[in-house]
Amino acid sequence: MSNTTIVELQQAEKKYQGVTAVHQLNLELRQGEVLGLFGHNGAGKTTTIKLILGLIGATSGQVRVFGQDPTHSDARNLRSKLGFLQENVSFYDQLTGLEVLQYFARLKGVAKKNCPDLLQQVGLSDAAKRRVKTYSKGMRQRLGLAQALLGDPKLLLLDEPTVGLDPIATQDFYGRIDTLKQRGCTVILCSHVLPGVEKYIDRALIMGHGKLLAEGSINDLRHQANLPATFHLQGSNLALPETLAAQVHKDQIGTHLKVPLQDKMKTLQQLVNLPGLENMDIHLPSLEDLYTHFIDTHNGLEAAL
Amino acid sequence: MNAVFAVANKEFHDGLRNRWVLSICIIFAVLAIGLAYFGAAAAGKVGFTSLSSTIVSLASLAVFIIPLIALMLAYDGIVGEDENGTLLLLMTYPLSRWQLLLGKMLGQGLVMAFSTVIGFGSSAIMVGLFSDTTSWSELIAPYTVFILSAVLLGWIFIAIAYVISTSVSEKSKAAGIALIIWFLFVLVFDLGLLGLLVGTQGNVDETLFPYLLLLNPTDIFRLVNITYFAEQNLTGLLAIAQQTQFSLLSLFAGLLVWLLLPVTLALTIFNRRGL
Numbered sequence: 001m002s003n004t005t006i007v008e009l010q011q012a013e014k015k016y017q018g019v020t021a022v023h024q025l026n027l028e029l030r031q032g033e034v035l036g037l038f039g040h041n042g043a044g045k046t047t048t049i050k051l052i053l054g055l056i057g058a059t060s061g062q063v064r065v066f067g068q069d070p071t072h073s074d075a076r077n078l079r080s081k082l083g084f085l086q087e088n089v090s091f092y093d094q095l096t097g098l099e100v101l102q103y104f105a106r107l108k109g110v111a112k113k114n115c116p117d118l119l120q121q122v123g124l125s126d127a128a129k130r131r132v133k134t135y136s137k138g139m140r141q142r143l144g145l146a147q148a149l150l151g152d153p154k155l156l157l158l159d160e161p162t163v164g165l166d167p168i169a170t171q172d173f174y175g176r177i178d179t180l181k182q183r184g185c186t187v188i189l190c191s192h193v194l195p196g197v198e199k200y201i202d203r204a205l206i207m208g209h210g211k212l213l214a215e216g217s218i219n220d221l222r223h224q225a226n227l228p229a230t231f232h233l234q235g236s237n238l239a240l241p242e243t244l245a246a247q248v249h250k251d252q253i254g255t256h257l258k259v260p261l262q263d264k265m266k267t268l269q270q271l272v273n274l275p276g277l278e279n280m281d282i283h284l285p286s287l288e289d290l291y292t293h294f295i296d297t298h299n300g301l302e303a304a305l
Numbered sequence: 306m307n308a309v310f311a312v313a314n315k316e317f318h319d320g321l322r323n324r325w326v327l328s329i330c331i332i333f334a335v336l337a338i339g340l341a342y343f344g345a346a347a348a349g350k351v352g353f354t355s356l357s358s359t360i361v362s363l364a365s366l367a368v369f370i371i372p373l374i375a376l377m378l379a380y381d382g383i384v385g386e387d388e389n390g391t392l393l394l395l396m397t398y399p400l401s402r403w404q405l406l407l408g409k410m411l412g413q414g415l416v417m418a419f420s421t422v423i424g425f426g427s428s429a430i431m432v433g434l435f436s437d438t439t440s441w442s443e444l445i446a447p448y449t450v451f452i453l454s455a456v457l458l459g460w461i462f463i464a465i466a467y468v469i470s471t472s473v474s475e476k477s478k479a480a481g482i483a484l485i486i487w488f489l490f491v492l493v494f495d496l497g498l499l500g501l502l503v504g505t506q507g508n509v510d511e512t513l514f515p516y517l518l519l520l521n522p523t524d525i526f527r528l529v530n531i532t533y534f535a536e537q538n539l540t541g542l543l544a545i546a547q548q549t550q551f552s553l554l555s556l557f558a559g560l561l562v563w564l565l566l567p568v569t570l571a572l573t574i575f576n577r578r579g580l
Binding site: 050053055056073076077079080082084086087088089090091092094095103104106107108109147 | 307308311312315319322323389390391393394395396397398399400401579580
């Protein structure tokens with residue numbers, strides 16, 4: 001990760017006919033960073049992406065991409081360094097996958113000969129000569145990804161990139177994000193589907209109602225949220241030490257023990273030699289838990305006000 | 306400029322692929338050849354009729370069908386891309402809005418021009434080859450004027466279609482408005498003028514009246530083709546206009562103004578369109 005700032009938002013705010021879609025958002029992204037942008041529908045993710053893409057101008061505040069105002073007409077040439085995949089794009093049904101990609105390549109000033117290679121990278125070689133009309137949702141998504149990767153972009157904005165991808169294709173996709181990151185590409189992943197994404201992002205940004213609810217690495221967020229680690233214990237006649245007994249909850253599956261994150265190692269040592277213990281799983285708060293936590297906290301605050 | 310051509314190229318190939326070019330060619334050719342050969346059927350004759358009556362009746366039919374085809378071809382040009390999600394994507398490319406819009410108009414304009422030249426041109430060739438009464442030299446000028454004005458008329462309505470397409474947010478709405486526009490220009494306008502004449506019992510300023518026809522590109526198109534055959538006995542509205550002779554050149558200039566107007570308007574509206 002280098003120190004070059006690629007994206008910078010300062011107090012950026014966007015209002016649509018009196019409704020504020022994004023409230024005074026601050027964001028700084030450095031080269032090679034992978035940011036996860038999470039939130040419900042209508043949380044302001046898409047508006048944030050549109051601000052960065054320069055598709056809309058901020059009502060107030062400042063947006064800088066590659067050091068320039070993206071809505072400015074001079075910034076148009078910067079767009080060849082930019083890749084974007086939006087949600088639910090359907091492309092041109094009557095064209096073949098290859099033709100679609102070639103059209104976009106020409107608009108981006110990328111040589112046509114790169115297209116078959118890109119299609120191969122996203123696993124669409126066999127379908128290159130077929131009309132997009134016959135493509136499944138996952139195939140369209142992969143074509144969209146190929147399109148976003150045209151011309152070796154320096155900044156990638158991907159809105160719900162894994163929707164419609166099967167688990168293997170999803171893994172593949174995240175692997176590709178990693179490769180791009182190594183090459184110095186900055187990536188913004190925008191999603192409400194979270195499982196599996198943790199490992200691949202440097203930082204997460206959770207949004208709700210146009211506001212920033214939480215920001216930081218997964219570890220930072222875990223500490224901010226202060227959610228417990230959960231131990232799932234299986235065995236017969238478990239006699240837990242008294243210090244832990246208060247935090248125990250039992251059901252048919254087994255015994256569940258919740259302890260603060262910082263006590264994780266201590267508890268683990270206490271449990272390892274517990275007589276009768278047959279199996280133990282440790283569950284750390286996942287991104288999904290954190291997400292739910294931050295959204296709920298926010299909603300709770302709103303309700304209290 | 307490269308971006309404009311890239312878009313135009315795609316639009317033209319879409320036209321070929323969707324059989325638009327083929328269909329328009331066939332419609333125009335059948336219309337033109339049919340009128341040339343069977344135009345005198347009402348008078349009990351079959352065979353090639355006089356060139357002037359062929360072109361004049363062709364013009365009065367084309368005036369209905371060309372705007373309709375152009376509007377159908379282009380009404381969803383922008384709003385369709387918007388509904389597809391591709392408009393948003395295209396706007397993240399190094400491509401400005403005017404380049405996209407001009408590229409699309411250029412591509413579809415080429416579809417229209419190509420089909421018009423082939424469709425009506427084929428009729429000219431048929432007449433030249435098989436008619437005993439019309440020679441090649443008589444043929445070329447009137448058909449050139451007719452085809453040129455027909456292409457311009459097509460372009461005007463493509464541009465009008467883009468005004469509609471850039472202003473609305475749903476494809477079905479664009480289609481509805483396109484139909485109304487067609488109805489207004491092709492039917493209502495002339496009926497309105499006739500109504501004006503009848504209502505005032507012909508008491509309209511005679512010098513002003515022909516100029517009212519310039520307010521409708523379809524009437525200019527008709528005037529172009531009638532002016533060329535000024536010896537024709539005209540009936541209806543256009544007979545009035547005949548008294549004030551517009552030169553062919555000024556009529557073509559009128560068509561060009563009618564082309565520039567919606568092109569500029571569409572560009573302005575598209576630049577303001579939200580994404």
